[in-house]
Amino acid sequence: MNVPGGDSSVLRRLNTAAVLRGLRDGGEPTLTELAARAGLSRPTTEDVLADLAGRGLVTAAAARQGRGRPARRYRFHAAAGHALGVGIGAAHVGVFVADLAGEAAARHHAVLGHGWPPAERLAAVRTAVRAALAKAGVERSALWAAGAGTPGVVTADGRVARCEVLPGWAGVELGRVLGRALGRPVLVDNDANLAALAERWAGAARGADDVLYVLAGEHTGMGVVAGGRLHRGRSGAAGEVGVRPGLGLSGPADDDAMVHGIAGAALALDPEVVVVAGAGDRLMETLRRRVRPLCVTPVRIEAAELGADAVGLGALRLALDHVERDLFRV
Template sequence: MSEISLHGGDPSVLRRLNAAATLRALRGGGEPTLSELARLVGLSRPTTEGVIGELTGRGLVAEVAPRSGSGLGRPARRYRFRAEAGYALGLDIDAHSVQIFLADLNGQVIGSHRAGLDVGWEPPERLAAVRAAIKTCLSATGIDRSALWAVAAGTPGVVTAEGTVAFCTVVPGWQGLNLGRELGRSFACPVYVENDANLATMAERWRGVAEDTDDVICVLAGLHTGVGAVIGGRLHRGRWGAAGEIGMLPELGLRDTTAALTGVPTGSVRGAEDAAAEAVLTAAQHDDPEAVALVERLAARMSRGIAAMALAIDPEMIVVGGALTRAGDRLIDELRRQVRPLCLSPLRIEASTLGDEAVGVGAVRLALDRIDENLFRVD
């Protein structure tokens, strides 16, 4: 970035532009000197010094202690971005559990916590348990909730831009709940809510097997199978937040996937579906003929919905994660075999490398994205 003349311009806007450029350079890592930073950003040394003073006053930049053994004379002053200036909290809330991740402004996770939830709880009981789990996580890390700059939560169902769960069949009483507002009662910072499969897709592109892949579909295979999509490097939500919800069509084979594998009815005793599914998948990993046949049948059933998404979006990669992949790659291997012949383009189908952390990690990424929008805004 070249330094801009203030003649005829708004000095406050130019200061913000210079501050944003300097902050981005420091955010990239390292501990540059003032002169190195000025060259990197393309500003004069006096301007850079003024910007550093402003960012230091805002708590975003700190001077680094002089390096030992740096030679004769006074060592050059060095600066770093203060990732500990604020924190992002990511939540994954479903029928059976809540998982929490706390990260600094560089996305480094410094604490996590998981707590069980009763599938039969109504929203007030579920929310109380979520708040208690958040308190436990913050206490364990020694971070006060006033240090949180943004909170994001992932949950099953269609979520509006305002944080209302418009449609959900997985979590009792969730449909119609303004989850963003309810969670927001506990925080002074903004709270965002997003569909779980959408967040898993963001996580896989950020730190998973689809890192830096611009066109990717993420399939969360579980009780019901959700699908999220990143197109051109951006999460695709659709007009009403329902993009990817093709599992609503029974003909596409993505509804009641756990029940289809095991025969255990959806809505059975808590955990019965997951336990039965894990038993079948584990047996299939050990080449049990009956279990292998069940997995092949489920893959054939799911392949229609997954191929429909692939044909609509033409992604570079499909990532498969969720509860039905935790016992090994047998289901993923079968999906590779049965989905690819239905598609018209070369297609990679990969197992998630984030496992059951994908939704929570994606929630952290969403919170950080919203923090960055404010951190680097110049209007």
């Protein structure tokens, strides 16, 4: 790959990103196959592999049996680091640890008291994080990134600006507290946002680029994925429909309110799929029957698949996305 007039450091990063993408495409390619995937010469690919091996990101795969001398094959070393996701709810916390390819290493759940003050809740969250890391056999220093999900409006620096669900939770600097416990920055986002991310990754909205997630369980909220990216709004408050009564999706709602609230949001956002959490079979049938005719384009309406794990898994996906941006940064 040539960058006319560009400096050598940019060229190195471009070549490294190309080889990493070739490795992440799957399988165990030979040097020749990987060079073809990356669009690079064999010598350049070999140099990049040597650098990646020195960083622990690539290993040689076991030779395949066959005639003659087998070609050396390579694979991405996903166990070179780990990511962690924390989902904090009113009554529970879930912690998930995975390698750099997203393969689960451990999970841990713990019960929380709904009325616990912030200090007690945070202490329980830190204990759950330590337990999950111990189960995975992963040291804090091996974490490349961490994410956390919480009810409420979350600022860019990880502070809970507003929360209607947990007493005293507004004002908690969650990113700073967890970052101090883990010895690294922690990405923090709203629970419905991260649940939307999780359902797109491993749940009812797999592969969809435009997703509306409706949380109608212990509290109400929405998460939006638009064009494959989370939509947080100007100040992180996008989807916080639960903070105002009379909007159709705030507090306990009858079927009519749910139908019109979801239809209105679907008309505004034009999603490929609407994922609803906390609705029973009867309500899901009602939503499918009545919301679709109100939309101007076809929309799938699906029940959420990930349950109480959604927020923690979304936080894990947030952390993994951060790792991938760093790996492929040019």
